[in-house]
Every structure is written in C-alpha cells, then in structure tokens.
C-alpha cells in the first residue's frame with residue numbers, strides 16, 4: 001500500500017468573474033519529496049496556493065491535507081493543522097528585530113498573544129525563536145531591526161516566520177525572486193536543507209533551480225496541470241517543451 005499523499009487536490013476550480021484561473025486541477029504532493037510548481041505567468045500557480053491555504057475558497061473541487069478535508073476551512077484552521085506559506089506580500093515587521101519577529105510568530109502559534117501570557121508559553125516561544133535563528137543562520141543578526149536586513153536575509157526571515165508555526169508542509173511562492181546569484185544560492189541551499197525535515201512545495205520560475213532541487217515537478221498551464229513527473233521526465237516531455245520551455249522542434 002502506498003502512503004497517503006500529504007496534499008490531495010481534486011478537481012479544484014477557481015473562477016474570477018468569467019475567468020477560470022483554475023479550471024479543474026488534479027494533483028497530489030507526496031511526503032518526503034520537494035515538489036516544484038512551474039508554469040508561465042498567469043497559469044494559476046499563486047491562485048492554487050491561495051485556494052490550498054484558505055485565502056480563497058475554490059469554486060469547485062476538494063482539497064485534503066494529511067487525509068483531512070480542508071476545502072472550506074479558514075486560513076487559521078489550515079495553519080493550525082500544519083500547513084504554512086510565505087506570502088508574496090512581505091509579512092516581516094520592519095521596526096522589530098529579527099528575533100522579535102520570530103518570537104511573535106512562535107508565540108502566535110500557541111494561539112495566544114497577550115501581554116501576560118503564561119511563563120511556559122513565553123519560554124517555548126523563546127526556545128523556538130532561538131532554534132530558528134540557529135537553523136537559518138541568522139543568530140548574528142538577531143538584534144538587528146528587520147528594516148536593515150539584506151534582501152536575502154529578509155527572505156530567510158520570512159521562511160523563519162512561516163516555520164515558527166511548526167508546519168508539516170510549507171508552501172513557498174517564488175522565494176528567490178529578485179535575488180542575485182549569491183543570495184539565490186544561499187537561499188536554495190537552505191530550502192534544500194529544510195526539505196529534509198519538512199515537506200515543501202515551491203513555485204519557482206528559474207528552471208535551473210527547479211531541476212536542481214526538486215524531486216517532483218507539477219507543470220501548470222492555463223489553470224490546469226499539463227504534466228507531472230521527475231525533473232528527468234519533465235525535461236523529456238514533449239508537451240512541456242512545446243508549451244513551456246519554448247522548444248519549437250518538440
């Protein structure tokens with residue numbers, strides 16, 4: 001018997017007025033793999049993340065996370081079940097230090113953000129913030145205000161904020177967008193490392209990065225899944241080459 005996929009997307013549609021941003025998406029994400037979602041601009045990748053995380057309700061179809069139906073669950077419920085994402089709109093508090101940002105995220109995971117919360121919750125948040133600083137190698141920046149960070153460090157802090165909720169599955173929407181080569185390499189390395197302990201789905205347009213880090217690739221076009229396979233399978237797929245990689249002789 002094969003293991004239940006961590007995420008099961010079944011016939012998901014999302015319409016914006018007359019536009020079918022998602023026109024019946026069927027896909028699964030396996031635990032223990034790093035999955036990439038690729039496809040041209042407007043293919044529906046971000047909309048799919050929005051529907052999975054409860055930011056948008058699907059117009060049709062169903063979504064299961066770890067076997068549980070989350071189709072119409074709230075953002076908060078889905079997050080509490082262990083599904084986290086980074087947002088394209090940055091969630092970092094600029095006036096706070098790196099450590100404070102992580103502490104608040106860790107604290108909110110415990111469902112409370114009150115000034116006189118229990119000592120235990122406070123201690124747990126402290127420990128989690130410290131562990132995240134270490135894991136992301138941001139300890140030397142712990143007392144820096146986030147506004148002073150480099151682009152790459154902000155991206156890592158964002159990932160840290162998402163990790164503070166201790167997710168089982170992390171969705172990353174173009175995490176290296178806008179980075180130079182050195183920052184890209186460092187961030188990709190971190191994502192690769194993290195994928196050993198939690199499941200990750202990454203939307204990424206840099207095809208070299210995608211082929212380098214992913215175990216599984218889902219190719220979207222026009223709101224549906226065009227192909228699905230390993231990097232080797234996808235690079236050989238004639239439909240993908242024609243539609244996405246711009247290969248004329250495919």
Ligand SMILES: Nc1ncnc2c1ncn2[C@@H]1O[C@H](COP(=O)(O)OP(=O)(O)O)[C@@H](O)[C@H]1O
Pocket residue numbers: 016019021039040041042043044045046047048
């Ligand atoms: N909130 C929205 N309202 C109306 N149209 C939207 C909205 N979000 C996305 N779209 C449209 O849905 C399509 C898919 O967008 P998106 O999911 O952002 O694609 P991708 O992330 O693959 O580039 C696009 O045509 C986009 O303009």
Ligand SMILES: [Mg+2]
Pocket residue numbers: 045046047
């Ligand atoms: Mg997008």
